[in-house]
Amino acid sequence: MNKMADNTSPIISGVRDDSTRPLVVKNLWFRYPTSSNWVLRGVNLSVGPGEVVLIVGASGSGKTTLLRSLTGVGSWIYRGEAVGEVLLGGRRIEELAIEDLRRLVQVVNQNVYTHFIEHVVKSDLYNTSIAIHGVDRGRKMFWKVVNIFKLEKLLKKKFFELSGGQLRRAAIAKAMLWDPSVVILDEPLMWLDDEGLEEVRELITTLKSMGKSIVIFEHRFVSLLKLASSVYLLKSGVLKMMNHEQLRYPRDISLKVLVKSDEDTGVGSLDSYVELLGVRDVWFKYDRSEDWLLKGVNLTASSRNSTIAIYGLNGSGKSTLLKLIAGYLSPSKGRIERSSRIKTIYIPQNIYLFFTEESLKREFEVTCSKYLEREICLEIGVKKLRSLGVDVELDASPFNLSWGQAVRAAISIATSVGSDTILLLDEPFTGLTYADRLSLASLLNSINSPKVITVSNRETISLIQPAKIYEIRSGLLFDFNSEVDLEVITAAEKCRELGM
Amino acid sequence: MSTLRDFAYVFIVSDKAESFGLLTKVLIPVLLTLSLSLPYIFPGVKISAVQTLVALLYEVAIAVYLAGFRRFVGMLRFIGLFILLGFTLNIVSVFMGAEPFDPIYIALATLRVVAVVLAITLLFQMLSISEIRYLLLKLKLKYYSEVFAVAMAQLPSTFISFSEAYIAAKLKLGGRSIASLIKPLVVESILNSRYVAEALYMHGLPPVARPRLLSPLDPVLLVPAVVVSLLHLMVT
Numbered sequence: 192m193n194k195m196a197d198n199t200s201p202i203i204s205g206v207r208d209d210s211t212r213p214l215v216v217k218n219l220w221f222r223y224p225t226s227s228n229w230v231l232r233g234v235n236l237s238v239g240p241g242e243v244v245l246i247v248g249a250s251g252s253g254k255t256t257l258l259r260s261l262t263g264v265g266s267w268i269y270r271g272e273a274v275g276e277v278l279l280g281g282r283r284i285e286e287l288a289i290e291d292l293r294r295l296v297q298v299v300n301q302n303v304y305t306h307f308i309e310h311v312v313k314s315d316l317y318n319t320s321i322a323i324h325g326v327d328r329g330r331k332m333f334w335k336v337v338n339i340f341k342l343e344k345l346l347k348k349k350f351f352e353l354s355g356g357q358l359r360r361a362a363i364a365k366a367m368l369w370d371p372s373v374v375i376l377d378e379p380l381m382w383l384d385d386e387g388l389e390e391v392r393e394l395i396t397t398l399k400s401m402g403k404s405i406v407i408f409e410h411r412f413v414s415l416l417k418l419a420s421s422v423y424l425l426k427s428g429v430l431k432m433m434n435h436e437q438l439r440y441p442r443d444i445s446l447k448v449l450v451k452s453d454e455d456t457g458v459g460s461l462d463s464y465v466e467l468l469g470v471r472d473v474w475f476k477y478d479r480s481e482d483w484l485l486k487g488v489n490l491t492a493s494s495r496n497s498t499i500a501i502y503g504l505n506g507s508g509k510s511t512l513l514k515l516i517a518g519y520l521s522p523s524k525g526r527i528e529r530s531s532r533i534k535t536i537y538i539p540q541n542i543y544l545f546f547t548e549e550s551l552k553r554e555f556e557v558t559c560s561k562y563l564e565r566e567i568c569l570e571i572g573v574k575k576l577r578s579l580g581v582d583v584e585l586d587a588s589p590f591n592l593s594w595g596q597a598v599r600a601a602i603s604i605a606t607s608v609g610s611d612t613i614l615l616l617d618e619p620f621t622g623l624t625y626a627d628r629l630s631l632a633s634l635l636n637s638i639n640s641p642k643v644i645t646v647s648n649r650e651t652i653s654l655i656q657p658a659k660i661y662e663i664r665s666g667l668l669f670d671f672n673s674e675v676d677l678e679v680i681t682a683a684e685k686c687r688e689l690g691m
Numbered sequence: 692m693s694t695l696r697d698f699a700y701v702f703i704v705s706d707k708a709e710s711f712g713l714l715t716k717v718l719i720p721v722l723l724t725l726s727l728s729l730p731y732i733f734p735g736v737k738i739s740a741v742q743t744l745v746a747l748l749y750e751v752a753i754a755v756y757l758a759g760f761r762r763f764v765g766m767l768r769f770i771g772l773f774i775l776l777g778f779t780l781n782i783v784s785v786f787m788g789a790e791p792f793d794p795i796y797i798a799l800a801t802l803r804v805v806a807v808v809l810a811i812t813l814l815f816q817m818l819s820i821s822e823i824r825y826l827l828l829k830l831k832l833k834y835y836s837e838v839f840a841v842a843m844a845q846l847p848s849t850f851i852s853f854s855e856a857y858i859a860a861k862l863k864l865g866g867r868s869i870a871s872l873i874k875p876l877v878v879e880s881i882l883n884s885r886y887v888a889e890a891l892y893m894h895g896l897p898p899v900a901r902p903r904l905l906s907p908l909d910p911v912l913l914v915p916a917v918v919v920s921l922l923h924l925m926v927t
Contacts, residue, residue: 264889289892298893304848305886308840308897309820310703318821318897349703351847365894478761519858537862539855543879547860547871557871558863590878605863617855 213372213404214238219275230256232428238404248425297366301378313346340364356387384504384647468492473525484508486666503663509645536605540618546589575603595627705757708817712906716817723810726920742922
């Protein structure tokens, strides 16, 4: 790696030299060509066979950069400057040919869709295996991986038809075709529901039993703690080993953050106990040949402070229900009634798809100016953004915000048109750290607009208080009793203390 | 959503196409497109209404067999865009001073456009990404074969993002400037391209396997296609 010429060059200090371990990182520094600041500042790491290393950290702490450095992507694709050593199987990463590198380390990134070229899973994996190993060995390797990762039923499917957990399984299986000694999982629980989470936990156990060295970067780490051999906190580019118990230890938690505030952040005025939304015996299916996705769903939002949370696994129909309420889809049977006095705003799961303008200022103008004067819109916008802790300029592009900031900015924009708005939020907690989830829950609980929020994991739904909580299952809505998950709250509080 | 999903499937190969050889799968759309396009290439050549109708029926039969009725309807929506465009051009040309067309002529011309577009759509239904890459490589277009593979692989997720962006923009902007939804989709594609680059770095592109060129089932599709394509020689 490049030697630095200036005074800020980090000094490579003594770290144990263990060339037999699959992955060793020695005093690694890294910065991008667009900045003089080091993103990684002397990272040391050593991972042995069968070890699972869990790396946690806040947005912007350098997790993605560390991941890119471990595979050489940081230098070779992003043209960054790296100082220090990354050793794979005892060999320096920059000395490895690309084929050798791929046989030593594989990454499953958070957007697993990008791992597939052929639409049909079998074609993609089979062709890859043949390319790596040749025809005979490639065929054997393909079937071996199919058996280990239980892919038989997925082979004929197209990758975009798989559930989140299945897709992750297929992507990990594709990585394993290379038979690497190190496997890196970037946010493996992203977009996953409770079933998908269990599936990934099983996959990690399988990889561990195969003796693979596993490095996991994950926000939702609580459910992975038991699998981890060691846990590290990455903060300001420095990696620090944590004690499991530091993140798990039960403490007296103040739940005041979850208590609903009386503060009215909206500008509208709706009478209490007016029925705003009525979903009446709604049945829905996409195609005549398919089973009903929704079977006689009934739902009402009857006061302006009404919060409805819908918990369900992926594919259970909760996003479809939101799209029906939004008016994008029409019920096959039944009807949806919306009060003419209210507006509806939809905040998608992929938060960046909410934004349509080049600056936050324009976002407020185009969204709010239909209802209020432009100056008032901007005034409200600034006030809301600041109250939600988004300290960026109004001229900033919403697409450059971090995920957490983007979610808060979207909610500011959505509520700037007044509290006479029904907010439809599709999985707003996805991609957030525990601390950010707690902040968002607190924020949502304090907004005086009616809301319908979908969630696919139990650990998050308990944060939305108070709310009428339903579970959607087999096309039906059931009352759902949720208790506050103290383990998650503990993790969130701990994350706040640790500044992540 | 459903419409969008069906529309996306227009560009995705059917499982049933695996039973046929590459040559047949290329020849059928090419033969049909060429024969139906003869009047555009050689203005003196005329195609009878019978031939156009027979070609259309044949294409519908194949499309329904490959894609199923529901997705065939999705294809028709796609083709509907071309019909609308052609019809609009005809109307505008009349207002611009062109002589009014015979309604029967317009109807037949429209049917022929539908048949040509449906023939082209069949290409996507019949050829897998790997097969199209193989053909491009044979044409010494290696770079385009790689670009095509990456683009087609990302198409389904782009369609999924489209519906999300559409709902958000429609409700937020109230139907005004709905074209604004292009911006988040472009940004999303750019962000996505970084992940694609990283995934390609770790896996590379799968090699192009030599596809099966011929299959015993080929005559079932190919013979009627040849007959339909040569029908104008017999009818006119």
